Amino acid sequence: MRKMVITIDGPAGSGKSTIGKALADKLQYLYLDTGALYRALAYKALKIGVDENDPQQLTDLCEKTKVTLENIDGKIFVFVDHEDVGNEIRSEEVGLKASKISASPIVRTKLLAIQREAGGNGGLVAEGRDMGSVVFPNADYKFFLDADIRERTRRRHDELLLKHGIADRSAIMKDMQQRDLQDSQREVAPLKVPPNAIIIDTTYLSVSQVLEKMLNHIRV
Numbered sequence: 001m002r003k004m005v006i007t008i009d010g011p012a013g014s015g016k017s018t019i020g021k022a023l024a025d026k027l028q029y030l031y032l033d034t035g036a037l038y039r040a041l042a043y044k045a046l047k048i049g050v051d052e053n054d055p056q057q058l059t060d061l062c063e064k065t066k067v068t069l070e071n072i073d074g075k076i077f078v079f080v081d082h083e084d085v086g087n088e089i090r091s092e093e094v095g096l097k098a099s100k101i102s103a104s105p106i107v108r109t110k111l112l113a114i115q116r117e118a119g120g121n122g123g124l125v126a127e128g129r130d131m132g133s134v135v136f137p138n139a140d141y142k143f144f145l146d147a148d149i150r151e152r153t154r155r156r157h158d159e160l161l162l163k164h165g166i167a168d169r170s171a172i173m174k175d176m177q178q179r180d181l182q183d184s185q186r187e188v189a190p191l192k193v194p195p196n197a198i199i200i201d202t203t204y205l206s207v208s209q210v211l212e213k214m215l216n217h218i219r220v
Contacts (some may be wrong), residue, residue, distance in 0.1 A: 003029065003123030004140035006218070007131035009194060011180050012095070013152025014145040015202045015210060020127035022211050027125070027218075030071065032118050034128035034135065035098065036078045037111045039089035040067055042098035044080050052100040062110040069118055076118065090163075092175050099179045102129075103186035129183055132194030141218055142197040145210070151203045152176060 006029070008020050017033060024031035044050075044065050050057045068079045077084055088094075101107050115135045119126060126135065132142035147155075153173040160167035183191040193199060198217055202210050 003121070004218075005119045005122055005136050005138075006125045006141045006143070007136050007139045007194070007197075008125065008127040008143045008145060009129055009131050009133070009191070009197070010127075010145035011129075011147075011152065011183065011191060012176055013156050014147045015155070015207070016127040016145055018207055019145065019202075019210050019214070020125050022207060023214055024125040026211065026215065027123075029123045029125050030074065030076055030118070032069075032076055032115070032124055032126040034111075034115050034126055034131060036086070036089060037067060037069075037114060038098040038102045038107070039094050040078045040080045040085050041065060041107060041111070042094050042101055043085055043089045045101055046094065046097055050101075052097070052104070055104070055106065058101065058104050058106045062106055067111065067114060069114060092160075092172065096175055096179060099182045103182065103188060105188050108188055129191045130189040132197050133192060134189045137194070141214075142194045143214060143217075144193045144197040144199045145202050146199065147201065147203040149173065149176065149180075 006023065008016050010016050020033070021031050041061065045052065045061055050061050052058065066081050070077050070079060077086060079085065112135060115126070118124060119136055128135070132139055153169060153176055156172050156176065157167050157169045160172070200210055200213055
């Protein structure tokens with residue numbers, strides 16, 4: 001049976017990562033967190049002091065940075081200049097920078113080919129903000145997850161508390177609102193519901209309930 005490409009789009013905190021991993025595990029597919037690619041490049045941009053408003057600096061960043069995906073024991077890892085940056089790219093600072101540089105056509109062009117190559121043989125669950133609209137417009141199934149901003153803030157707050165033992169809820173909401181605005185209003189590949197996507201509001205749903213809804217659609 002031909003393996004499918006399934007996309008999951010939506011704003012930060014809507015459950016894309018958790019659901020994407022669960023769905024990939026259930027289907028025994030690879031899971032691709034495309035946001036990690038932008039975060040990886042943003043991590044390098046912060047490290048060397050790149051101004052996201054300077055096209056030449058972004059061009060230099062893309063030309064001089066090697067971003068790769070590696071399949072290690074059935075999981076995809078992101079490397080920047082041969083460094084596994086999985087633990088370094090999850091801060092709010094990196095996330096906000098990633099949202100800013102992702103508005104650049106230079107950056108999106110660099111990472112588009114990497115993403116599409118990952119789905120070349122199917123068997124992929126790809127989550128992000130333009131998976132079904134731009135990267136995989138012919139995906140077998142497209143989902144768009146959303147949730148109330150307060151619930152998305154609570155989820156991110158709890159996640160950061162678990163990881164670091166401290167988190168500022170009001171600051172998280174402010175950053176999330178700013179990212180929503182940046183992602184939805186950027187000129188290149190803005191966050192939007194892809195054509196023919198199945199929309200699921202995850203505000204009051206558990207992970208298992210969302211997963212069940214998705215599997216019911218996929219099995220049709």
